[in-house]
Amino acid sequence: MRQPTNNRHLWPVWLALALWIGAWNASAGESPTDREVPSGAKCPVCGMFVAKYPEWVALARWSDGTVHYFDGAKDLFRFLANPERHAPGRDPAGIGELYVTDYYGLKRIPARSAWYVAGSDVHGPMGHELIPLAHEQEAREFMQDHGGRKLLRFEQITTDILSALDKTGEAP
Structure with a gap:
């Protein structure tokens, strides 16, 4: 005859599982714009700890929910120019949302709709x-105030511009 089992000793396991599922469900709907950068997150381009520079954060969110954090828009664009190098084994077609931090508002904004100033004194x-701004007028004012050389849209940023920023600080 089979003895009845006592499952009371499993309650900590069930509780931990329920808490984990609840936390996972809560974060599943969370936008990457709402998340704090994990303290251990490193930029996949340069290896810098990103959380130290919250006012410069850029990020790429993959379709599977994975997020890569960057220490600035410039490294995000370097990543996009060669994702196979910086995320080996990942399919670049899986990159979904891209965000940068607006210079004035310090909020994450969609990278594809931002205005970028290159060659400033900041x-x-x-x-x-590259200094991201949410609105064209703000970007133009920033250029006047900070000696910006070029106002760019997402699709205009090339590896030549990134290289020039590193070499001379100015956009070609």
Whole structure:
């Protein structure tokens, strides 16, 4: 005859599982714009710890929910120019949402709709940086106030511009 089992000793396991599922469900609908950068997150381009520079954060969210954090828009664009190098084994077609941090508002904004100023006197964590702004007028004012050389849209940013920023601090 089979003895009845006592499952009371399993309650900590069930509780932990329920808490984990609840936390996973809560974060599943969370936008990457709402998340804090994990303290151990490193930029896949330069290896810098990104959480140290929250005002410069850029990120790429893959279709599977994986997020790569960057220490500035410039490294995000370097990543996009060669994702196979910086995320080996990942299919670049799986890159979904892209965000940068607006210079004035310090909020994450869609990278594809941002305005970028190149060649200004404002430096990011890695030196000369692309400065993202949410609105064209703000970008033009920023250029006047900070000696910006070029106003760019997402699709205009090339590896030549990124290289020029590193070499001379100016956009070609």
